[in-house]
Amino acid sequence: MRPMGGDQVQQAVGHALPLLRTVVDRDWEGTKAGRLDWNCRETAVHVASAHLAYAGQLAGRATEAYVPFYLVLDDGTDTAGVLDVLETTGALLAATVRTTPRDVRAFHPYPFRFADREGFAAMGVTEVLLHTHDIAEGFGLTYEPPAELCQDILGRLFPQVRPGPEPWPTLLWATGRGDLPGRAPVTEWRWSNPLVIPAERLSLHGVTPAAAADLAAGGTGGFEWIEGGPVEGTREGAGMICRLYETGTLRAEWGMYALVRHQDGRALGALGFHSAPDEEGRTEIGYDLVEGARGHGYMTEALRALADWARGREDVRALFAVVDKDNAASQGVVGRAGFTRVSDDVSHRVRADVSDDGELFAYELRLRS
Structure with missing residues (x-):
């Protein structure tokens, strides 16, 4: 998986500007930008302003x-000047992304109030792609x-969107700018930076579909791991995320x-949900740690943080964990996190292969009645 960074911002800007400069002598103020309410000049200034704001x-x-x-242009700035500003602010965002440490997160209002350097780079690229399309549509150009x-x-900003046969038409459809066969038109949309849940010694970083695909294929998912990681359970969990994404049923949080x-920025393991809560507000969790991180209470801490986050949600009532009968360490983790062993009838509702007569136990944490 290639990282989303300054190179991609400059790639997007560098690809768009030659096309936009072919119509620099046209009437940008009098031409509506595609389906937007803005004219083409306002749209180009918006992209430049967004890049400056993200930087x-x-x-x-x-x-x-x-x-x-905010960005203010000199009086009398012509269209060529506007495009020069767009190129400059793109370079500023690219440089800022390149020099920002990986663990820095800054305010962005949607959906979880923060984004990291890759998130701001991805949003900057998206601004260029979509609004170049809008301007090109206004002038009858092909882009x-x-x-x-x-x-x-x-794969980073639209985890809820089922992939289509081609990524560009899919992105246009997902943002209300085109149609896809068999899919209803999109009238409202937002991108989604991954959620990060803080704990005392570590943080839980949401894994995007792009990162999950890399993990499932044997990569790092863009994380720096301690020695021995990621382990097989993490790769299997990533494969599950990929399958949900491919069917359009993934809810990223x-x-x-x-x-x-926190102390070194290295990944120790993974924790997450098998799916969104069902109609009764129940969902199963799974987890694993790299061997070198075991025995230090990291997973108990992480599981408590995840449960605390879930308590603030209206759509979940209980968390379940399924543990091997002979895995005393894992049973200790869920016990310390507040889970209790549940009876057979509830166990069967969690997963068909869970039974007192089998090899697995089910544990439950009630979040609300």
């Missing part, structure tokens, strides 16, 4: 709101960005989380 968030380490400044960029964006230790 400011990362550089200023803003945590509560946007840094209070198609690199397919790899579109696939990167979908009910997916998989990598456990990242």
Whole structure:
């Protein structure tokens, strides 16, 4: 998996500008940008403003709101000048992303109030792709960005979108700019940066479909792991996320989380949900740790943090964990996190192969009645 960073921001800008400059002498103020309410000039300025704002968030380490400044062009700036500004702000965002440490997160309002450097880079690329399309549509031009960029964006910012046969038409459909056979038109949409849940010694980092695909294929998922990681259970869990994504049933916050230790930024293991809560508000969790991280209470801490987050949700009432009968360590983890062993009739409702006569136990944590 290639990281989403400054190179991708500059790739997107560098691909778009030659096309936009072919119509620099047209009427940008009098031409509506595709389906937007803005004209083409306003749309280009918006992209430049977004890039500047994203760079400011990362550089200023803003945590509560946007840094209070905005882009103002000199009076009399023509269209060529606007495009020069767009190129410059793209370079500023790219440089800021490249020089921002991996663990920095800055305010962004949707959906979880923060994004990291890859998130801001991905949003910056998306601004370029979508709004270049809008401007091109206004002027009757044909525009198609690199397919790899579109696939990167979908796998990071649109986890709820079932992949289509081609990434660019899928991205256009997902943002209300096109149609896909067999899918209803999209009238409202938002991108989704992954959730990060803090704990005392570590944080739970949401694993995007792009990262899950890399993990399932034998990669790192973009995380730096302690020696011995990631383990097979993590790769299997990542494969489960990929299958949910491919069927369009993934709800990212009910997916998989990598456990990242604060002291060194390294991943220790993974924890997550098998699916979103069912109609009765129940969902199963699974977890594992790299061997070198076991015995230090990391998983108990992570599981408590995940349960605390779930308590704030209206759509979940109980968490379940299924543990091998001979796995005393794992049974200790769920016990310390507040789970209790449940009876056979409830066990069978969690998973058909769970039984007192079998090799597995089921544990439950009631979050609300």
